[in-house]
Amino acid sequence: MCNHNNSPASALPKNSSARAERVVEGGHLGPVNAALMPRYAGLSTFALLPQITEVPHADIAVVGVPWDAGVSYRSGARFGPNHIRQSSRLLRPYNPALDTSPFAQCQVVDGGDLALNPFNIHEAVEALEDAATEFSAQGTKLVTLGGDHTIALPLLRAVAKEHGPVALLHFDAHLDTWDTYQGAEYTHGTPFRRAFEEGIVDTEALCHVGTRGPLYGVRDLEDDRRMGFGIHTSRDIHRMGIDETVARLRERIGDRPLYVSLDIDVMDPAYAPGTGTPEAGGLSSLVILELLRGLDGLNLVGADVVEVAPAYDHAEITGVAAAHVAYEFTTLMARKIGGLA
Template structure:
């Protein structure tokens, strides 16, 4: 047969579309009078669409809507006028929420944790941002304290599922690290002095910076722990993790000990290993109420460049995630992730890493103990 005849024969063959096939074009496009709900079902946001809330969680203006209840709240605190180098962390809450767009309740299970924090029966919502004043730091810090205190007084949404607490917990999205001072002031009203697990490249326990001649000028993202200690907000059982910054000398370390911290350096992950770092943190904290504060610059700037004070030689995202899993079961009263400054990011890698760490925070807050690592023999060989 000639090729032209074969082509005309193939072109003349048609496969009949079965009208009863729900996926047939005749079925789909033949319902032009149907409403969206009748034809396609609920309006589901795609990972790249919909209102911007963390992991597509329900969103509420919790500070304004006083009847809103929750068990865990995501709270943005877009403050960055306490920085000493590169500003821009006021856009951190936006960047972290944007980095979370591929996360959602329907796909929240992780093999590392062995759970889905959104499916544990607790009400987790995004409470939006604290509308902090960008011109007056004293006013802004008071606004942050009032906002946090307001949410801490909110009754739990599901008290029957609470594990020994009547107080909701808040995961804060910074903002620069100064936000921890008003947070500790708010927590103190409920818990008294708390221990702090502080992931950071920097100590943040300096007493003041040159030129700080007024009380308010002392309050920066590098001095807030010293001020918190002076105010009796933190206990003498706190610990740093990942420290590697340049110091003025031994006197900085002596002052850090006086503020109430022990130091795990960035190099310790090579010399001690992850398991020993976890053990030392857990031993230091014990059963005390503990607040976790994670500065994104604990991660190496090659993996998380979008931060105001980058320091070379940091930990990897995977190492930090592994340490967080080892801390589950401690008496956490809250957590934050700070210093994400998206103007310095590339392809959203810092915002995505920060959002993933917040997902770990949720699992960490809801777990009674660290997840058991899967054994190689339990996994099918490839």
Template sequence: MTVNPTEATRPVPPQETDATLHFTGPATFGRVPRLDQVDTADIAVVGVPFDAGVSYRPGARFGANAVREASRQLRPYNPALDVYPFHYAQVADAGDITANPHNIDEAVASIEAGADALLSTGAQLMTLGGDHTIALPLLRSVARRHGPVALLHFDAHLDTWDSHFGAQYTHGTPFRRAAEEGLLDTSALSHVGTRGSLYSKEDLDEDTKLGFGIVTAADVMRRGVDEVVQQLKERIGKRPLYISVDIDVLDPAHAPGTGTPEAGGLTSRELLEIVRGLADCYVVSADLVEVAPAYDHAEITSVAASHTAYELVTLMSRQIAFFRWVEENTPS
């Protein structure tokens, strides 16, 4: 899937991409307009300030706004992929989906309803968490639109456990529930960056039964980004792809502000390069979760997260421009 961005004929959306001071004005993601300031959005950036599903350190409810603040210095041209992501698709900040912090079941239902409402407009979602519990209702909404999707899951952890203290909805269970509910294309599921201790070897066995392939953090280090990207693309193929990024996929040196840090993770450079390598994949929506700024006073984690979200938005913007160019240049 390739496109020369200069051939995209849709007018450039009115976005804040001039030389104004980056540290002034409202902190929307990348200083894009709010959703209520545009007629329609191709990509809606939405926050979900929910962290009642965590099993260790709380604080990810503040993650979305921390990422927005860190994204102020993002600029309109992405040289790595030769794309103006905010010019070739209308990106808008949709604010936050309100979720009950005291009742996980109610929170999951309201996140799903909020995602449904945004997806019904034709937008794709770039969701900023929040903890990883939110991936389940997001996948429900995306699968309702696209059918079972391929999943690329960046994380230190599997997140396919059955329950925690009897709770079925937590940040460690979303992909077990998603597989059980038929939301995932089980021939195209991958974890990237996993590492650390487990409860038992059966955790890996059960994960394999669900259909997941694993690329550990050590695999990335030993085999290199290019080989890993090729493996992932072969597994994903042309299927609709949902990308879920837990920022703890990064080593704590690169992302200390997260709830469940594990040593031995990816560098921020490795994560960004893997995401960029997916430019020809059909990304239909994405999330980035588990940024907990209280543990990171230097904003290292928020900066890494904002740049990762920017690359994910770029992937979606690039393919939107391509599909629009094809439509405009196909004889009726």
């Protein structure tokens, strides 16, 4: 199920001057030492982290799911994971916003890509669930790089096997709680309705964040209320501000196991043009990062960033934003594991 498609660092001769030396801090193998190896050189692992094959155990794995067979408009998110990795080369080991060196708190790795069947959605969903469950059984939390938003459903199934129904924060321009598209139950617009129907999310702790734009009708909102979703639209957040929004989210989540799913189109197209279904009136990258940092201390058991389509991403704007989102997810998890939050 796991296709680690980057060549291992051990392919170089042991005495090679080109071998990438890594930072070792807190007893954990960290990123390539940028003082010895230029950031633009070497393997494109996330944040220049070691591959999962280089360590005996990983506390957190950043994994790619290059799959977009559930897309209803512009395709291309299958190329998102490697685009995000390439855009993550400038990420550094210390996160000043949360005063943490996440890669020193626990062992973080690039887990490679999970290869899914692009021609059979049902098979792909099941295979991703199995792979995510395997990581969980090994005590490894996942930060997943999509891929389209269909992948959130099998990832939620996997964490629910361990934690029971989980709280969910869904950052997105869209609700993604529609029933079907052209008769298909598994698409990037339906994962959270399926999650509700399967009982794998905690209906007292669900919230959409950053939604906006036209809907098919008022019934869309009525269905969401029936499922238990709260909604903080981009307009709401603009009026309330970051601190008030964070306070309301934290009150809704409490100490429940939390999964965060972030569609990059939650950001305005000015900050994330490289996505399949852009909507005007979105949030800035700064607002998104501050909202995520406000979740510090919550029991984050899994997270994803999805719908990055590099064909539409001039100057890597979207890739850079997505890389920073994944970095914040990693920091939040590492702080919890390291006892800092």
